[in-house]
Amino acid sequence: MSRGDFREGLRGGFPIMLAASPFGALFGALAVDNGFSIADAVFMSATVYAGASQMVGIELFGSNVQPWLVVLSVFAVNFRHVLYSASLAKHIRHFSFAQKLIAFFLLVDPQYAETEQRGERGLPVTFAWYAGFGVVIYVPWLINTLIGAIFGQLIGDPKAIGLDVLLPIYFLGLVMSFRTRDRFLPIVAVSAVASVAAMHFVGSPWHVSIGALAGIVLAACMPPKRPAIEAHAVEKEA
Amino acid sequence: MDAQHLDLLYLIVAAAVATYVTRFGGYVLITQLKYIPPRIESALNAVPAAVLTTLVAPAFVYGGMDVAAAMLVAFVIGLRFSTLRMLLVGWTAVMAIRHLIM
Numbered sequence: 645m646s647r648g649d650f651r652e653g654l655r656g657g658f659p660i661m662l663a664a665s666p667f668g669a670l671f672g673a674l675a676v677d678n679g680f681s682i683a684d685a686v687f688m689s690a691t692v693y694a695g696a697s698q699m700v701g702i703e704l705f706g707s708n709v710q711p712w713l714v715v716l717s718v719f720a721v722n723f724r725h726v727l728y729s730a731s732l733a734k735h736i737r738h739f740s741f742a743q744k745l746i747a748f749f750l751l752v753d754p755q756y757a758e759t760e761q762r763g764e765r766g767l768p769v770t771f772a773w774y775a776g777f778g779v780v781i782y783v784p785w786l787i788n789t790l791i792g793a794i795f796g797q798l799i800g801d802p803k804a805i806g807l808d809v810l811l812p813i814y815f816l817g818l819v820m821s822f823r824t825r826d827r828f829l830p831i832v833a834v835s836a837v838a839s840v841a842a843m844h845f846v847g848s849p850w851h852v853s854i855g856a857l858a859g860i861v862l863a864a865c866m867p868p869k870r871p872a873i874e875a876h877a878v879e880k881e882a
Numbered sequence: 883m884d885a886q887h888l889d890l891l892y893l894i895v896a897a898a899v900a901t902y903v904t905r906f907g908g909y910v911l912i913t914q915l916k917y918i919p920p921r922i923e924s925a926l927n928a929v930p931a932a933v934l935t936t937l938v939a940p941a942f943v944y945g946g947m948d949v950a951a952a953m954l955v956a957f958v959i960g961l962r963f964s965t966l967r968m969l970l971v972g973w974t975a976v977m978a979i980r981h982l983i984m
Contacts, residue, residue, distance in 0.1 A: 859932030
């Protein structure tokens with residue numbers, strides 16, 4: 645491991661860590677609000693390590709959705725990582741097996757974006773650099789979760805201080821971050837109508853699977869304008 | 883530790899495994915598979931927006947007037963600014979509605 649590369653990675657990941665910090669704290673506070681203990685919240689941040697899907701997980705857990713559907717939803721929200729790891733293959737082929745296992749664990753959106761960019765620019769993607777970049781985001785993510793969870797436990801009624809509105813707005817922001825994708829509007833419109841109707845006629849939690857399925861089926865029925873796995877924009881995740 | 887809490891821990895571990903699968907799955911696929919049918923790719927591409935929409939739309943319709951108003955304000959902010967800005971402004975809006983108007 646080269647120490648210089650590791651330090652360069654730390655420096656590169658630092659601003660991203662700062663940007664993600666409020667979301668770590670927000671996750672901690674909302675997790676406690678949804679029935680997690682402080683330790684559960686930190687445990688989830690440490691093992692899942694994917695902000696958006698963690699929010700989805702606590703939201704569905706809090707509304708007593710069946711466990712398999714919670715896991716499926718987490719899987720669905722994280723599905724974009726399949727594209728990341730496929731696209732990253734050419735840059736990390738020289739990692740050892742153990743290094744690859746660690747690299748995949750740390751593969752959050754900014755980690756992918758930065759590694760891809762570095763590879764495209766012809767700079768060496770060393771494991772030391774990759775690990776430095778990952779660690780400086782991962783460790784504070786846990787600390788911020790802890791701080792948020794401790795804070796969350798001090799709050800009596802989350803509605804009185806407006807916490808209940810944060811998750812829907814957070815998810816709205818995520819949906820909007822996909823708006824440059826092909827067929828964004830029809831997919832979102834169909835999923836929105838289907839989920840609202842399913843909520844009314846079938847009830848929670850089926851609105852998630854029914855609504856999502858409607859949008860996905862529509863997308864499959866509309867032939868894509870352009871192919872290319874590399875054309876995917878990197879979503880902002882926090 | 884009671885059984886209910888143990889269930890939650892299992893749930894978190896399962897979510898972690900599912901996430902890890904997505905993170906190495908693409909690498910394994912790309913080294914095996916050279917071609918993804920366009921319809922499949924189009925469907926996969928739609929997954930995140932479709933799933934997340936189902937968490938937004940019902941909250942907007944059934945969450946009450948105050949939540950809907952805050953979400954509308956946040957939406958307008960989101961056209962230009964970051965998610966963090968959306969959260970701040972949306973939160974301010976809902977607090978103003980609850981404590982000043984309602």
